[in-house]
Amino acid sequence: MTSDHWRKIRELPQVSLNQLFENNGNRVAELGFDKKGLYFDFSKTHLNSDVVQAFAELADDLELSAKTNALISGELINVSEGRAAEHCAERGIGNPASVDNAHALHERMKSLIEIIDSGAIGEFTQIIHLGIGGSALGPKMLHQALKLGDEKYELAVVSNIDGAALEPVLERFDPAKTLLVIASKTFTTAETLLNAQSVVDWMREQGLDDPLGQVVALTADPEQAVKWGIDETRILPFSETVGGRYSLWSSIGFSVALALGYDVFADLLDGAAAMDRHFQDTPLESNIPVIAAFADQYYAQVRGCQTRAVFAYDERLGLLPDYLQQLEMESNGKSVTIEGAPLSLHSSPVVWGGVGTDAQHAVFQLLHQGSHLVPVEFLAVVEPGDSLDPAHHNGLLLNCFAQGAALMAGKNSDDSHRNYPGDRPSVTILMEELEARSLGALLAFYEHRTFVNAVLLNINPFDQFGVELGKQMANKLAADDGNRLDESTEELKKRAFGP
Numbered sequence: 001m002t003s004d005h006w007r008k009i010r011e012l013p014q015v016s017l018n019q020l021f022e023n024n025g026n027r028v029a030e031l032g033f034d035k036k037g038l039y040f041d042f043s044k045t046h047l048n049s050d051v052v053q054a055f056a057e058l059a060d061d062l063e064l065s066a067k068t069n070a071l072i073s074g075e076l077i078n079v080s081e082g083r084a085a086e087h088c089a090e091r092g093i094g095n096p097a098s099v100d101n102a103h104a105l106h107e108r109m110k111s112l113i114e115i116i117d118s119g120a121i122g123e124f125t126q127i128i129h130l131g132i133g134g135s136a137l138g139p140k141m142l143h144q145a146l147k148l149g150d151e152k153y154e155l156a157v158v159s160n161i162d163g164a165a166l167e168p169v170l171e172r173f174d175p176a177k178t179l180l181v182i183a184s185k186t187f188t189t190a191e192t193l194l195n196a197q198s199v200v201d202w203m204r205e206q207g208l209d210d211p212l213g214q215v216v217a218l219t220a221d222p223e224q225a226v227k228w229g230i231d232e233t234r235i236l237p238f239s240e241t242v243g244g245r246y247s248l249w250s251s252i253g254f255s256v257a258l259a260l261g262y263d264v265f266a267d268l269l270d271g272a273a274a275m276d277r278h279f280q281d282t283p284l285e286s287n288i289p290v291i292a293a294f295a296d297q298y299y300a301q302v303r304g305c306q307t308r309a310v311f312a313y314d315e316r317l318g319l320l321p322d323y324l325q326q327l328e329m330e331s332n333g334k335s336v337t338i339e340g341a342p343l344s345l346h347s348s349p350v351v352w353g354g355v356g357t358d359a360q361h362a363v364f365q366l367l368h369q370g371s372h373l374v375p376v377e378f379l380a381v382v383e384p385g386d387s388l389d390p391a392h393h394n395g396l397l398l399n400c401f402a403q404g405a406a407l408m409a410g411k412n413s414d415d416s417h418r419n420y421p422g423d424r425p426s427v428t429i430l431m432e433e434l435e436a437r438s439l440g441a442l443l444a445f446y447e448h449r450t451f452v453n454a455v456l457l458n459i460n461p462f463d464q465f466g467v468e469l470g471k472q473m474a475n476k477l478a479a480d481d482g483n484r485l486d487e488s489t490e491e492l493k494k495r496a497f498g499p
Contacts, residue, residue: 002458005058006345010302012050016423017408020048033288036274037438038445039430040288044408045295045375046303046425055294055456056284064284064455071451072280074098074241078462079338085462086241087447090249091273091440093280101239102250106269109236109251110262112216116179117152117258121234122214124179125153128169129255130195131183132159133467135218137326138248139183141319142256145439146264153179155259161191166198175206180215181255185244187217187224190471196228218251243462245326246447264436271440279448289445292427293452299375299425300346309367310353313380313400316434320379321353324446331450331461338460345457353377357399367407368420376426378404383433404428 021027021043030049031042059065070077074084074095089098090106115121129139136159143155156169180203182196196215203211217225217235220242225235238250248256249269257265275289284290299305310321332348354363356378367374380400384393403426410422431438454461476483477493484490 002058002061005054005061006301009051009054009058009298012054014302015046015048017044017046017425018423020046024048031291033286033291035278035288035445036271036441037432037435038441039432040292040445041428041430042291042295044404044426044428046298047291047295051298052285052291052294055297058456059284059290059452062455062458064290064452067455068280068451072276078243078460080460080463080465084241085243085246086239087243087246087249088273088276089239090242091269091276091444093273093276098239098241105236105238105251109254109257112234112236113254113258113262122179123177124214125177126173127153127155127179127181127255127259128173128199129155129157129181129183130159130192130199131157131218131252132189132191133326133330134244134247135159135183135185135189135192135252137245137319137323139253139256141323142248142253142268142439143259144319145316145434146256146260146436148260151259153259155255157255158195159191161194163198166195170199170202175203175208175211178203178214179258180211181218182215182225182228182230183218183252183255185220185238185247187219187221187228190475193228216254218254244464245330248443267436268440271437271442272444273440274437275441275444275448279444289448290452292445292449293456295375295425295427296349296449296453297456299373300349303373304346305349305373305375306346307350307352307372308375308377309363310351310377310379311356311359311400311403312353313356313378313396314385314434315355316385317379317381318355321351323443324353325351327446328450328453330464330467332454332457332459333466334457334459334461337458339458343457343459347457347459348453356403357396360399360403364403367424373424376404376407376424378426378428379431380428381431381434385434400428 028043031047033040071085072088072094074086074089076082076084078085086094086098088094090102092099116124136157140157158166158169180199182192184192200211212229215230215234217230219225220238220240222232222235222237226232236251236254238247238252242250249272253265279287279289310324312318312320328351329348334347335343337343366372367376378400380397386392407424407426408422410420413419450461
């Protein structure tokens with residue numbers, strides 16, 4: 001019974017981090033892992049061989065290895081929606097038919113990029129990419145992380161329905177040189193289609209006779225895109241079995257592949273595939289996504305941690321915490337098991353974070369001296385992303401490393417206001433260089449870590465019904481058909497729109 005495993009895990013001695021280092025002189029080597037230009041340091045967590053072994057027994061009881069194979073081989077693992085979850089197939093790993101289909105769709109995307117680059121359908125220099133959730137967060141994060149500054153195209157990713165997000169883009173873009181990319185899995189996403197209609201209207205108002213001739217659609221439902229008026233030659237499909245927050249590997253990555261070059265996108269896929277193979281083939285005790293999930297569950301279920309903080313000590317990775325918020329909280333923010341029974345464990349922690357060193361002067365007070373225990377994750381890059389005096393990058397890295405050391409060591413003081421309790425955990429992920437392969441491996445690591453956490457919780461990470469109710473009620477409010485909501489909401493509506 002899994003409850004017996006959880007009881008055993010909770011009853012293990014809680015040894016301080018400093019004591020764990022004193023007890024094991026080989027700790028860094030045992031809990032440090034190299035993979036594809038990435039170094040993962042779990043030594044400043046409370047994991048030890050006993051904790052890892054206890055979690056491995058739990059994972060075996062929950063058939064993690066079998067479920068991993070089911071995920072990657074394309075079996076029906078998203079049980080509540082009756083389909084597979086085949087984002088790995090986009091990287092060339094999985095069911096052969098699905099891999100072949102993904103390859104064919106990537107080739108179609110590559111061909112369209114070559115046509116656009118040739119100028120055959122217009123002299124474009126600017127791209128507006130419209131989407132929301134995974135259809136925008138992934139492309140926006142990738143572009144910020146990997147752009148070099150000398151790209152042929154200027155890319156703007158807009159997701160918010162707020163006109164204040166779209167209007168500044170329209171004010172600086174040239175409609176005749178703008179390619180509009182609409183990314184929506186169902187091609188029914190209200191926010192995205194409203195933004196798209198506004199861009200098309202703007203193009204018409206600026207004198208373009210055929211704005212729809214400058215539109216590319218990225219969708220799992222090509223028929224809906226055709227109905228919207230987009231020519232099928234400029235529709236890039238992707239599989240229904242690829243979830244939105246896992247979709248940057250599919251045609252949803254088109255805008256990034258166009259802006260940065262298809263070779264960059266191909267390298268991204270290669271890096272992710274390397275992590276896929278590691279995840280599928282490596283024993284649990286040295287499997288990087290698995291070890292990370294063991295730490296996550298230890299802090300959630302044993303230490304009662306409700307949040308996890310992620311800090312990127314590299315400005316180019318500034319959107320990664322936002323990306324991980326959706327990946328982890330939309331996947332594992334559940335309250336029932338796969339069978340529909342109430343979940344007796346804590347589900348996904350609240351994921352939050354920011355960019356170092358800015359965050360040090362904003363939130364690290366709580367991390368060091370607050371009453372909350374918050375596991376922290378640091379990300380840093382060895383090679384700088386700038387050509388300024390090396391003092392900039394050296395200072396950045398030294399601050400990153402020092403924060404992890406200070407969280408663990410603490411500092412005693414007779415003045416309670418200046419006392420640091422220490423014994424606060426952190427993980428550091430060090431990238432040799434921020435390039436497409438290493439970033440692909442990093443993102444795949446986070447995906448698989450999220451999956452392992454779901455298996456340990458016995459929940460389905462591939463549905464997201466929680467995002468639907470609010471949208472349904474927004475539609476109900478907009479309908480104004482006489483059906484009223486609660487008095488508070490009706491008063492807000494009246495104050496905003498009038499009686």
